[in-house]
Amino acid sequence: MSEVKEHLYDVDLEWKEGRIGEMTSHKLNDIIKVATPPEFPGGVEGIWSPEHLYVASVSSCFMTTFTAIAEYSKLKFEKLSVPATGVMSNETGKFTITEITLSPKLIISDENQKDKALRILQKAEEVCLITRSIKTVVKLEPTIAIAALN
Template identity: 75%
Template sequence: MSELVKHTYDVELKWDEGRQGTLRSNKLNDTIEVATPPEFPGGVEEIWSPEHLFVASVSSCFMTTFTAIAEYSKLKYEELSVPATGTMSNESGKFAMTEIILRPKLVIMDENQKEKALRILQKAEEACLITRSIKTEVKLEPEVLVAVGG
């Protein structure tokens, strides 16, 4: 039987004014301004919203999971970007994040590694602990490119 492992991640949000606050953690140097998104009453332009952070948590978890699996699998790559789009809708009468589409773009050097790269991208989406923790549907639309000279 495996040992139960727990990790905690503490954050503190301090209300600043109106619909804005500042997010911080005693373990991190940076702070993040957060606010109601501009699509809602009282929303603020150009500031991270909980909705942005939700999509970012899925995208960043995918990236960190991919890099770990790729390292373990000895997959060499030159570049990785993970554009992500979250869709919020009120399909059930209440707003919820109903879908996130991850569109990772991976650049490899060896054409012969393309199928392996696609398998690792898929495995990363399946293994991402944030994705496994939410009810939002996460779709993966990967693209693997071979670098010139590869």
């Protein structure tokens, strides 16, 4: 029988003014300003919103999961970027983020590794713990390119 493990992630949020607050964690160095997104009344331009952070959590979980699986699988890659788009709608009369599309762009050197790279991208989306923890549909639209040899 395996032992149940728990990991805690503490975040503190302090309201500053209007619709703006600051997030911190005693375990992290950065302060992140958060605000109501500009699409809503009183929203603020240019500051991370909970909606941005939600999409970012899926995207960053995908990236960290991919890099772990790639390392374990000995897949060498030159570059990875993960553009992500979240769609918020009120189809049910209440706003929800109904869909997140991850569009990872992976550059590898060895064309023979393209199928392996695609499998690892797909596996990363499948096992990402954030994706497994949410109701939002996550779509994967990967692109794999071969690095130009100099």
